[in-house]
Amino acid sequence: MLSKVKSLGLQGIDGFPVDVETDVSNGLPKFDIVGLGDTAIKESKERVRTAIKNSNYQYPISRITVNLAPADIKKEGSIYDLAIAISILATNEENRLGKDIMEYIYLGELSFEGKVKRVKGVLPLLISARNLGYKKFIIPSENAIEAGFIEGIEVYPVSDLSTCVEFLSGEKIIEKVNPSSFQSVISKHEYPLDFCNVKGQAGAKRALEIAAAGGHNLLMIGPPGSGKSMLAKCFPSILPDLTFEEALEVTKIHSISGELDLKSGIVSTRPFRSPHHTASTVSLTGGGNNSKPGEISLAHNGVLFLDELPEYTRHTIETLRQPLEDGIITVARANATIAYPANFTLIASMNPCPCGNYGSKDKECHCSPAQIHKYLSKLSGPIMDRIDIHVEVDNVTYSDLKSEKEEEKSCSIKERVDRAREIQLNRFKNSKNYCNAKMSVSQTKKYCTLDKMGEEILRNAFEKLKLSARAHDRLLRLARTIADLEGEENIKPQHIAEAIGYRSLDRKYWG
Secondary structure, three states, rough: EEEEEEEEEEEEEEEEEEEEEEEEEEEOOOOEEEOOOOOOHHHHHHHHHHHHHHOOOOOOEEEEEEEEOOOOOOOOOOOOOOHHHHHHOOHHHOOOOHHHHEEEEEEOEEOOOEEEEEOHHHHHHHHHHOOOOOOOEEEEEHHHHHHHOOOOEEEEOOOOOHHHHHHHHHOOOOOOOOOOOOHHHHOOOOOOOOHHHHOOOOHHHHHHHHHHHHHEEEEEOOOOOHHHHHHHHHHHHHHOOOHHHHHHHHHHHHHHHHHOOOOOOOOOOOOEEEOOOOHHHHHHEEOOOEEOOOOOOOOOOEEEOOOOHHOOOHHHHHHHHHHHOHHHHEEEEEOOOEEOOOOHHHHHEEEOOOOOOOOOOOOOOOOHHHHHHHHHHHOOOOHHHOEEEEEOOOOOOOOHOOOOOOOOOEEEEEHHEEEEEEEHHOOOOOOOOHHHHHHOOHHHHHHEOHHHHHHHHHHHHHHOOOOHHHHHHHHHHHHHHHHHOOOOOEEOOHHHHHHOOOOHHHHHHHO
């Protein structure tokens, strides 16, 4: 006898429909799964058979063949267990599963005792299926909260195989997942670090405020112990709140990676990812055997913090080129090419030399010119071009540490950042862009015009610092953000002068 049910597969961050076809015929008992499945799918034979038996249903002592169609697309994971089990049980008329089993899409991993366990990537799968016109889903109870944020679908959570069968046969009623409100989840998040905890460093704080206001990438250069890491960790506290659309994008990626908090069901704060400098290129870019998103994608709509940037391998640093320019990371593997979203703000820090004291006012540098050159040469010109703000961070003085002066709180800085972002949202309301750093060339020409004095300042800096065309455009965008922070409609000479000041370190360290 033949039966057929629906499930979903995942390619990158998008889902595609999968037909689970089961044929039970006479012959020696055998269970085969075809359709280009990975090892986890091949092993589902044992999970499904044991789960059916331990749920007190009759397992066919016949030749069973399961086909996962389309057969030319590779399928991964244990997400098909529930669909395979229902498809097998549907071949036996005694189970009275009914004709409407094809109305549902089934997602879930089965345990030996018949429990339906949580699976990764439910949110992107349901969103993709809804866009394709599917409306009814049966999923694990543990994934119910994240499914509640998707409108226009009916989701039925089940905790075990028996509950699912009884629901399909009409013996049991399962309440649909109640819709969840994003506003009920998002709240004033208390960040562990606030800018009021950082003594001094007014220049670095100003640079970070500009970076937050326009979405600009930033590099801090300074000796060990000057507070670079602490400043970076304070940075998320001044970023604008996530919109619901941004939160869904971030949640999709974290759901696929298995890092989603089950209690909230959605990511409500901007991600802050800080991979160690020993991280492999694959862990940063994504891919691997299971095609998981990497740290670059997990930082989407948030912050990627790379501490001690030159300590990363040059090859790893160069992988940042595409995402910093295009907002995506394309991972090419033997079996597939996948594009993951990677629209993040890069905050990086580094010492000026291996010992960290080059250029310090208080300590002597013991590095040779060759050692300093080798250390700095890990950062190529194209990478430095993509970092809009370069700021020096010196050691804090004893008087700064003991000062009774109250430092400005993050909430006050965030108010200015939010006002600047509101200006940019209105400016780019008819485009997909949302901040100055992501302006196209045509938008830069339209919104970043200079007066005669501003043009003269920029021309002199361009020739003196030997800047590239990319750096020229990024300077204009940076000046536009500085003007937005001051509420100015036009870019004034002081705005372009300040923007140039954040690129002058190019010549000091890499000139």
